[in-house]
Amino acid sequence: MERSLYGTAPGSTQPPIAGLVTALVGFSASFALVDVGLRAVGADQRQAVSGLFASCLAVGGLAIWYGVRRRQPISIAWSTPGAALLVTAGRQHGGYAAAVGAFAVAGALLVLTGLSSRLVGWIGRIPAPITSALLAGVLLPLCLAPVRAAVQIPSLALGPIIVWLLLSRFARRWAAPAALAVVLVEVAVHHTGRVGGMGIGLLPRLSFTVPTLSVGALVGIALPLYVITMAAQNLPGQAVLRGFGYEAGLRGPLLGTGAATVLGAPFGVFAVCLAAISAALSAGPDAHPDPRRRWIASVSAGCVYIALGLSAALAMSLLAVAPPLLIEAVAGLALLTTFGGALAAAVGAPDHREAAAITFAVSASGISVLSIGAPFWGLVCGLAALLILSPRRKSASVRPAT
Template identity: 45%
Template sequence: MAGQGRGAGDFIQPASAGILAAVVGFASAFTIVLQGLTAAGATPVQAASGLMALCVVKGLIGIQMGLYNRLPISITWSTPGAALLIATGVPVGGFAATVGGFLVAASLIMLAGLWPLFGRLVARIPIGLASAMLAGVLFDLCLAPVRSMAALPWLTLPILLTWALMLRFARLYAVPVSVAVTAALIGWSTPLPDLAAAWPRPELVLPVFSLEAAISIGLPLFIVTMASQNIPGLAVLRGNGYDPDTRPIFIITGMGSAVAALFGGQSMNLAAITAALCAGPEAHPDPGKRYRATVAAAITYILLGLGASYAAAFIAAAPPLLIQAVAGLALLPSLASALAGSLAKEAERLPVILTFTVAASGIGFFGIGPAFWGLIAGGALMLCLKKRR
């Protein structure tokens, strides 16, 4: 009997950890993904298709990686990438051009795995500049809770109080519970659409390739994905005693990103925060059995993806500022981490601040968004100061 209990525990413990990781990851960021796709020109149907494609594809990749490699490698979407889309807006050519930018980013991720020299060159981008660019992209969205408090105080205040209390007593659930409170407030205050008509369906988006979208969406999305997701994700795995080969990870996530892009989804990458739930001792005392948690998380993501159209219909009926407020709360830890990483080296602070200022300005040039120009401005100043010294 004791052996049977241990056998059941070998599956129950990792399964519960994986399901928790998927639910927390989905509830914490699906509003940001939908907002990002909509801001980049997607219709509600295309945004729902993109969310569903991301969930299903990353679920399939997670199952394949878990069962084949027997490692707790968690795959997720690029939440900072979705925030980048909100800051960049609709490129010339509409959402089709945005999808072209997604494919450029996916190709660069694959190239980082196929061509080791390219991967090493990407790794040489100063982490301070990449972090400052990300902080600039996130800054405006993180102001949304303040704006929402000024415009919709009686709806926003319960969300902020819930978030603060959950941070105090159950930090992991702060954003998911805040999302649940937001959903309850929206259901109480807003007429909802016919959810029965929101049956999930994929919608193919034929890409349009343009230099503007490649530079303002594709390149920054690739850099943000690598710097803010893949590198921390690898750090989580290595911190728990795993050292996977990065080349196949980049190749398969790049391929998966390309497939999801054709149905409206942005990049996929290694999970960072929720990965700790699957790779740590919470998933199983035996490191060799923790891969089961990532398989459970992957299956859960596929099931959640089937409800993407319902989530999109619900979000479309909500006050945009209220949804932005919840998204801003969810991104505050990412903003704090990006700011801390950008200011770590005193000698780089001026280039870093310049990168942050330009990226946060919201002002683009020649049809190219501010994230790219922030990286260029900070990099140029960093080279200038080095030559001067």
């Protein structure tokens, strides 16, 4: 009898196992990045725990809702590129409350996009090399963290790096989660007393932050967060579903994930969206040979996400006592593949190469002008360069008839 990727014969247990793998991989590979991102924009320990817990509830609840209602394996995730963007954006004028206001505005833009197919078209018309260069520029600082950690704290960093390298060769899907597991073991062994004395508690609690509006945060966080979530998560996520034969329109998912982001923003939800990379785990044939049964996998993943959310306090407490550079290094290891793909897509088209290079350089520069971070200026400079260089490209493409 044919066996699936997960080691079981096709049957009733296969979709739940696929959902379990989807949630475990998605959560463990990127929850450290959520912690780093929320802290970068000013969240304290309790607010970071609340953000992870609320995001798990939103992701899990929406996955269950869409799976049961549509009978399609629509996987939901938090925006991993969005979390990386928060690291680049850093603390805003107005503090964490201003960042929370930016999260809500980004969610509102997702809702508006769901209500207007024209906005989807506008985002889709931004050349892929530009959005890929923006993503690569946002990810670069984090992807450099493993290098810096290997030099500055080798006793802690080399173990996770070696585990990541080995599993990248033999079990790529589990490479980043295994590297994080090594870090958590190191922290548990060396800092158990500090974890127990933090007073956070084992069960997570939601912490409400009143949002405020800041021009710098709206332009430096909300707009790039919206663009990068649409370009790097929602549009590819829809493409994955279509690739497996599911006609999943964007309107419903955008309305649901946008509304969840708006409502969850005061609790730390920065961006909920369609899953892109992990979407294939629930939508592909390994979830079930019959496409009509694969929705059970995404629903199972949603249930597991909610259960994993209950570990948010413990997980964040362990991360809180680890050296910040070590956590950034683990997040960077998880993003290296995404960074490589984005960089390759950015420079792959000769007609857009200069504009993409400008987008990448500015986005990765870490500059702040008018209290607005580098990702926004990278997008602006890249699009401006594209407009300036396009006439040159067009004229160069004209050849006299022979």
